[in-house]
Amino acid sequence: MDVKYINPFINALDHTMATMLGVAPERMTISVKSHNIALGDISAIIGFAGENVQGSIALSFPEKMALLLYRRIIGEVVTRINKDIEDIVGELANIVAGGAKTELENSRLFIHNAIPSVIVGKNHTIAHKGTTPFVLIPFQWETHYFTMEVSMKIESTGLLFKRALAARAT
Amino acid sequence: MKILVVDDSATMRRIIMKHLNDAGYTGTVEAENGLEAISRMEGVELVLTDWNMPVMDGMSLVKELRQNPAYSRVPIVMITSIGARKEVVEALKQGVNNYIVKPFTPSILIEKIKSVIEVTA
Numbered sequence: 001m002d003v004k005y006i007n008p009f010i011n012a013l014d015h016t017m018a019t020m021l022g023v024a025p026e027r028m029t030i031s032v033k034s035h036n037i038a039l040g041d042i043s044a045i046i047g048f049a050g051e052n053v054q055g056s057i058a059l060s061f062p063e064k065m066a067l068l069l070y071r072r073i074i075g076e077v078v079t080r081i082n083k084d085i086e087d088i089v090g091e092l093a094n095i096v097a098g099g100a101k102t103e104l105e106n107s108r109l110f111i112h113n114a115i116p117s118v119i120v121g122k123n124h125t126i127a128h129k130g131t132t133p134f135v136l137i138p139f140q141w142e143t144h145y146f147t148m149e150v151s152m153k154i155e156s157t158g159l160l161f162k163r164a165l166a167a168r169a170t
Numbered sequence: 171m172k173i174l175v176v177d178d179s180a181t182m183r184r185i186i187m188k189h190l191n192d193a194g195y196t197g198t199v200e201a202e203n204g205l206e207a208i209s210r211m212e213g214v215e216l217v218l219t220d221w222n223m224p225v226m227d228g229m230s231l232v233k234e235l236r237q238n239p240a241y242s243r244v245p246i247v248m249i250t251s252i253g254a255r256k257e258v259v260e261a262l263k264q265g266v267n268n269y270i271v272k273p274f275t276p277s278i279l280i281e282k283i284k285s286v287i288e289v290t291a
Contacts, residue, residue, distance in 0.1 A: 019273035074184060088181040094222070095272045098251020102271075105254050113252075115178070115224060 004107055006030070006135055009057055009150050012099025013139070016092060021072050025141040034133035036125045039147050042066050042081055044093035044118045047129040048101070050111040055152035056129040057100065059093045065144040081120055090116040096148070109154070171287075173198045176207040176219040176231065177249070182272075186218060186249065189276040195283070204231030211241055216287065221250035221261070229264060236265040245290040247282060249274070 010027065017023050040060030047056045061069070066085050069092070070078050078085060097113045104111060119126065126149060128134055134151035173190060175198055177183045183200045190198050199214070201207040204226030207219065217235070221228040228248055235241040245267045250257075253271035261269055268286045270279060 016273045019275060070181075074181065084181060087179050091179040091182050094179070095251045098253065098272065101251075102253040105256075110254075110256075113222065115222060 005104065005109065005152055005154070006137070006150055008100040008103035008107075009096065009148060010137060011103060012096045013059075013148055015099055016095045017141075020092070020095075021069065023141055025139040025146075028138040028140060028145075031136050031138075032133040033136035033149060036127060038119070038124050038126050039136075039138075039145075040066075041122060042085065042089050042118065042120045043124065043126050044090045044116045045126055045128070046093050046097040046116045047114040048097065048111040049114075049129070050109060052155045053109055053111060053152060054129055055150065057093065057097050057151075058126045058128070058149040059089065059096065059146065060126070060149070061089060061146045062144065065141070065146055068144070086118040086120065090118045171195055171197065171215050172213050173216045173218060173283075174207060174210055174214040175200045176202070176204065176217065176223070176228065178202050178220065178223040182220070186279065189279050190283075192276065193280045193283075204228060204234070207231055208234060211235070211244075214241075214244060216283070217244055217246045218249055218283075219246060221248055221252050221257070229261065232261070232264045232266055243290075245286045247286055249279075 017025055038060045041063040043058050043060040045056055045058040063081055066081060066089055067078055070085050070088050093116045101111050101113055128151035134149055137148045139146050173195055175183050175186050187198050199210050201210050203223045219228040219231055232246055247268045248261050248266045249270045251272040258269050267290060268282045270282050
């Protein structure tokens with residue numbers, strides 16, 4: 001996957017964390033992930049699709065960090081993952097996906113984002129919409145680690161052209 | 171001033187309502203989608219709505235309100251993660267008075283609300 005399609009997600013995450021939490025998580029080494037087991041205890045996934053692209057983005061947090069996010073944003077202490085924590089993790093993913101959508105348009109990639117789904121539990125799976133393997137982007141904030149996963153399948157313009165011709169022929 | 175906050179995220183509604191309260195806008199009401207918002211419109215002087223919501227999205231809500239003589243002049247601010255130019259233009263064409271892209275700071279939210287209130291007063 002071309003890095004120009006990954007950077008919009010990273011930029012959107014940086015902007016979201018800075019604006020909503022006033023923090024700047026450190027991005028660690030990007031790698032390829034070929035299994036769908038989440039690395040965190042709570043994940044939010046958003047599918048997206050466009051004329052020549054489909055994929056999904058997922059944010060996955062350890063429980064401790066998800067609780068801390070909530071405390072920093074809302075100002076209330078919660079001791080276990082509940083509906084409010086699920087809601088805020090889903091909303092963060094929604095905002096990151098929205099920011100990436102805007103920047104992807106600069107690469108002529110027009111997408112529509114779906115509504116986020118949130119999954120909770122140890123070793124839960126994240127069902128990406130695009131192809132595997134997908135890109136794993138780990139971040140560190142203080143002593144906490146969290147991840148963003150991006151899966152994206154982009155059809156070549158040649159393939160699109162062939163498909164358009166086939167559609168016209170029928 | 172009665173302000174209606176429409177967002178499917180309860181957390182986002184709380185964040186917005188807290189910022190409004192801190193700025194002196196008390197008496198806000200909330201709804202989690204466009205359909206619920208329509209049922210809560212009585213006496214509302216300003217609507218702040220998300221775009222992407224289940225049941226009835228923000229754009230459908232804007233169209234409904236603009237077609238309803240009772241609410242066609244109520245100012246609407248869209249607060250959404252969708253910041254792409256095409257969508258912003260579409261929202262403004264449908265009658266949205268101002269547009270805020272998430273994530274936002276409290277000052278951006280309040281400045282835009284004040285601006286809409288001034289322009290539409």
